[in-house]
Amino acid sequence: MNLAFRLRIESTMLVLASASPRRKELLTQAGLTFTVEASEVLEDLLPKETAADYVSRLAEEKARAVFERRKSAEDDGDPLIVLGADTCVLSEGEILGKPRNREEARRMLQGISGRTHQVLTGIAAVTRAGATVATEISQVTVDLIDPDELETYLDTGEPLDKAGAYGIQGYAARWIPRIEGCYFNVVGLPIARTMDILAKANAKLATPPHDPAATVVVP
Numbered sequence: 001m002n003l004a005f006r007l008r009i010e011s012t013m014l015v016l017a018s019a020s021p022r023r024k025e026l027l028t029q030a031g032l033t034f035t036v037e038a039s040e041v042l043e044d045l046l047p048k049e050t051a052a053d054y055v056s057r058l059a060e061e062k063a064r065a066v067f068e069r070r071k072s073a074e075d076d077g078d079p080l081i082v083l084g085a086d087t088c089v090l091s092e093g094e095i096l097g098k099p100r101n102r103e104e105a106r107r108m109l110q111g112i113s114g115r116t117h118q119v120l121t122g123i124a125a126v127t128r129a130g131a132t133v134a135t136e137i138s139q140v141t142v143d144l145i146d147p148d149e150l151e152t153y154l155d156t157g158e159p160l161d162k163a164g165a166y167g168i169q170g171y172a173a174r175w176i177p178r179i180e181g182c183y184f185n186v187v188g189l190p191i192a193r194t195m196d197i198l199a200k201a202n203a204k205l206a207t208p209p210h211d212p213a214a215t216v217v218v219p
């Protein structure tokens, strides 16, 4: 990230539209200063929606919800960028979000045990110039999970607030010998890709398109 970009981002008001402690921690560790404002969006899957479209749509909805609430603040001259993200697991063709209860968490973990699945995180940066979105995909290989260890893991409560009912950054790391792609993407925020999206969103602020509602998908 070049100095000019960093200075421009720091002169921009950055808001993280998330209640995820992991996302806040990752963005802080990346050296960005920002405020946090969670937003609730319906996480229902649309008919025939792919996992990639699902997470990028939800990321944009989260960011847009906070942007609409905050955009009056932009009148203070600080250009506002709101960052949203959404993570899901795609295992054997099934999209897994956060489990609703222990039973669903157990079923999810049994489903990923001994298999390789994908973790997808959609990221969206919304400004007055529109939305810049992207989806990052990582491949995660899981060893066979011993049933007793699975119950011990469920007892920790860790599975309940995580897509696919596991956190690679915690107890479940013992079952994950290999991932291909970005580790931070699995945790919930692909930092390098996020910096790229923020740079593109910030650049668009200088030359906004004609349609502020426009969404630009970054390949």
Ligand SMILES: Cc1cn([C@H]2C[C@H](O)[C@@H](COP(=O)(O)OP(=O)(O)OP(=O)(O)O)O2)c(=O)[nH]c1=O
Binding pocket: 017, 018, 019, 020, 021, 022, 023, 038, 039, 062, 085, 086, 087, 088, 089, 098, 119, 161, 162, 163, 164, 166, 167, 168, 169, 186, 187, 188
């Ligand atoms: C796969 C995986 C997911 N997760 C977490 C990241 C996300 O917080 C969560 C996926 O749920 P999300 O709905 O993406 O995010 P969230 O509800 O936690 O927060 P918000 O919507 O307010 O941004 O799963 C891990 O922490 N570790 C992992 O290994």
